[in-house]
Amino acid sequence: MPTPALAQPIVSFKDVTKRYGNFTVLDGLNLNVAPGEKVAIIGPSGSGKSTLLRVLMTLEGIDQGMIEVDGDSLTHMPGRNGALVAASGRNGALVAASERHVRKVRAKIGMVFQSFNLFPHMSALQNVIEAPVQVLGVKPAEARERAAELLEMVGLGNKFEHYPSQLSGGQQQRVAIARALAMRPKVMLFDEVTSALDPELCGEVLNVIRRLGSEHNLTMLMVTHQMGFAREFADRVCFFYKGQIHEQGTPAQIFENPQQERTRAFLSAVREAN
Numbered sequence: 001m002p003t004p005a006l007a008q009p010i011v012s013f014k015d016v017t018k019r020y021g022n023f024t025v026l027d028g029l030n031l032n033v034a035p036g037e038k039v040a041i042i043g044p045s046g047s048g049k050s051t052l053l054r055v056l057m058t059l060e061g062i063d064q065g066m067i068e069v070d071g072d073s074l075t076h077m078p079g080r081n082g083a084l085v086a087a088s089g090r091n092g093a094l095v096a097a098s099e100r101h102v103r104k105v106r107a108k109i110g111m112v113f114q115s116f117n118l119f120p121h122m123s124a125l126q127n128v129i130e131a132p133v134q135v136l137g138v139k140p141a142e143a144r145e146r147a148a149e150l151l152e153m154v155g156l157g158n159k160f161e162h163y164p165s166q167l168s169g170g171q172q173q174r175v176a177i178a179r180a181l182a183m184r185p186k187v188m189l190f191d192e193v194t195s196a197l198d199p200e201l202c203g204e205v206l207n208v209i210r211r212l213g214s215e216h217n218l219t220m221l222m223v224t225h226q227m228g229f230a231r232e233f234a235d236r237v238c239f240f241y242k243g244q245i246h247e248q249g250t251p252a253q254i255f256e257n258p259q260q261e262r263t264r265a266f267l268s269a270v271r272e273a274n
Helices: 049-056 100-105 124-134 139-153 170-181 199-215 227-233 251-256 261-273
Strands: 011-020 023-033 038-042 064-069 109-112 187-191 219-223 236-241 244-249
Touching: 023 049, 023 064, 023 244, 038 049, 038 227, 049 187, 049 219, 049 236, 064 236, 109 170, 124 139, 124 170, 124 187, 139 170, 199 219, 199 227, 227 251, 236 251, 236 261, 244 251, 244 261, 251 261
Parallel strands: 038 219, 038 236, 109 187, 187 219
Antiparallel strands: 011 023, 011 064, 236 244
16 A cells, blocks of 8 residues: 655655565565654554564664665665765665664664663663763763653653662663653654553553653654554554555544455454453
8 A cells, every 4th residue: 555645754665675584574665754753553463563663773674675764765875965876887786874874874763672671780860871871972961961851751750770670561661761762863663662561551651652742743653552552642553464554544544444354354353352
């Protein structure tokens, strides 16, 4: 299904294919995301949802196509005039991005994972301070002030010196969100961020994400199995099936009047499971 046309998307997938051996997990994917847009990504296991986020975060490479973030190619090298560089003598094939260029573009993206991935030997405050100091070169005092503000924002103002083992799963996930925000990304990725939590802890994490969506001009892509939250939170819902966007639209369109039989079957199965 074609992606809606956008004048200047902040994220753009162009005919992106990703394979694991003989299994094609992203199959010529095209997706444009507008600045500030909140996109919920739903679909069955193995449909390519999490892989979409992982290739955007450059945790996985792609086999074909191109990804752009905020006007810069994430996957290929730009020349001085902004045009992509073609390798001489290789039928115009484009040059893969260098690690330095990838780091520069990837700095615009933050990601929060299913598992919290916090440093167990560091306090909540230290976990949020570490990357800005080590990666961005922010002065420790400035990073500490920013970290304190972010932990306050996610409701952990009284947990600065607590270690991950002293925090609940929901609190650890909120530290992980603060840590991602400390890098000042333009795009935030959330990969099933409540799936490792007990049901009673999901709400506190989703409330933080609600606040981010309403109070900050962040572009967000969220892979989620929380259909109620997707319906409330998202500007657009994309239903993934077999590595492609099988159907997309507003939450009302997808949840109240899906056009594709596969979408209807998936939503029916989710309702029955709940």
